[in-house]
Amino acid sequence: MTTRKTINLDPQRKGGLAKLLIPGFIILIIIMILSNTTFVTIDPGEKGIVFKRFSGGLDKEAAPLSQGFRVIMPWNKVYIYDIRMQEHFEKMTVLSKNGLNIEVELSCRYRPISAEIAYLHDEIGKDYLGxxxxxxxxxxxxxxxxxxxxxxxxxxxxxxxxxxxxERTKDKVEKNHLIIDDILIRGVKLPQTLQDAIERKLKEEQSSLEYEFRLTSERKEAERRLIEAQAKADANEILSKSLNEKILRDKGIEATLKLAESPNSKVVIVGGSDGLPLILNN
Known part of the structure; x- marks a missing residue:
């Protein structure tokens, strides 16, 4: 037969345990509250601004909180902003000059000015993109x-x-504590018939440019040959003017004598029809 023992706690002990649990529970609640409002971690690429509930709200002139672990008063609030470069893709349908619908895909790179995020938060808020x-x-x-x-x-x-x-977007946006780094047109979609017509036109223009290039090259080559021929003609004219019969005869005699000195057997006859020596091989 099993015997059960009943343990009765002393009422004084019960009261002492309750006195310990209640303060512990209160301390736990306080720690949880403080951990969400007093201890703040700012990650890399972020800045924080403090809203002081009982002492003037946002201090716009103070430097923003940089990355790291921060301790603030529990009645204050920290707003954290991502200050890294961000990119947004936007698709739009717009009208061209002649009234046709064109689909354009853009990308925009932007970021807040880190030193001015207090002004940005006060004047615009976190949804500055929209x-x-x-x-x-x-x-x-x-x-x-x-x-x-x-x-x-x-x-x-x-x-x-x-x-x-x-340029147009940058001028407007940068007045509001933001920086536009670049805007790119990533894609353009036209009606198919118009796109085909433009591509045909571009091919024709390319062919025309190639033909014009060939004509220009041939024209330049013809000019080069004409200049070269003219130079040769001028040189011959100058040379012919500088030569006379006596100079030519002396040059001929000079050349004949040099040939006569060669070891090949030959007969040299002095006094040809033009007065120049003749050389006859045996």
Missing amino acids: TIILPELRSATREIIGKYLPDELYSTKRETIQLEIF
Whole structure:
């Protein structure tokens, strides 16, 4: 037969245990609260600004908190901003100069100015991409592309249009504590019939340029040959003017005597029809 023992706790011991648990529970709650409001970690590529609830709110002139572990007062609040370069891709349908719909894919690289994130937070907030950057980017894209024809955007003026969109957006955005690093046109989609027509036109222009290049090369070659022939003619004319019958006879006698000195057997007859020696081989 099993005997069960009942242990009765002394009421005083129960009261002592309760006195220990309650303070421990309170301390645990306080630690949990403080860990979320007092201890803050700022990761690499981030900056923090402190909102002082009871002493003036945001201190815009103070330097932002840099990366690392930070301790703040529990009644204050820290706002953390990513200050690294970020990239956004945007697809738009815009009208060209002649009223055709063009699909454009853009990319925009941007970041907050780290020293001014307190002003950025106070004036705009964390959704600065949707509040400032995208509206200005879309407005600039519609305005600039609306001044050009589709074939200019597709081929000849693409870099110019891209630069104009960048400058227009940059001027507007950088007044709001943000930096636009670059804007790129990554893709342009035209109606298929128009795209085919532009490609045919580009091929024809390329063929025309190649033909013009060949003509220019041949023209230059003809000019070169003409100059060379003229130079030879001028040289011959100058040479002929510098020679006379006596000089030619002396040169002929000189050459004959040199030939006569060679070991080959020959007969030299002095006094030909023109007064020059004759050389006859045996």
